[in-house]
Amino acid sequence: MAYSTFAPYTWLISNAVWFSYLCVYIPMKQSSPWNTFVGAIVGSLPPLIGTMAQTGGLMTLETALLAGYIFSWQFPHFYGILYENKDDYKRAGFKMLSNEDPQGQRASQHVAACTVVNSLLPLGMLGMISPVFLAPFYYYQAQYIQAVREFKEQGASVQSAKRLKKKAYMPFIVLLAGFMLSTAHSRHKKRKEIQNP
DSSP: OOGGGSOTTHHHHHHHHHHHIIIIIHHHTTTOTTHHHHHHHHHTOHHHHHHHHHHSSSOOHHHHHHHHHHHHHHHHHHHHHHHHSHHHHHHTTOOOHHHHOTTOHHHHHHHHHHHHHHHHHHHHTBTTBOGGGHHHHHHHHHHHHHHHHHHHHTTSOHHHHHHHHHHHHHHHHHHHHHHHHHHHHHHHHHHHHHHOO
């Protein structure tokens, strides 16, 4: 690939993500329960890599919406893992929210706020993602929202945490698949229009 078509800072962003994950997020687990918030920021950065590689810039509307969705999704995803295994995290000496909040009251508030965000953001993606994918997304999102309710009502029990983790996956998978397939279809259509004006 010619240098002129390669965004030279893509590798810098990629390595910054890895560095932040390995050298900031992971060590922070031993010092502060804020590690989950930092981890969610780091985990939401990969869309910036693709944007930089494709456009040479750092941010577009699509990037912001996708990164925002991924950021808000990580809390229910990780809290499901955390509260399912909270005793193991505690024995390992990690400073996690579950140590201070064993019944998940604060965790439930975080998850509820994130659920509002990750339920609304896909509506902003209309035009970037085919509406065909929104119906299955909201079908699985409804199941995930029920798991959020159970997590709160059951005081972050192991079973409710496991269900939260499991139910968070499908809306995420459907949305990302829809985003990628819709983008690929749109680019294919544009290429055909250029080739056959």
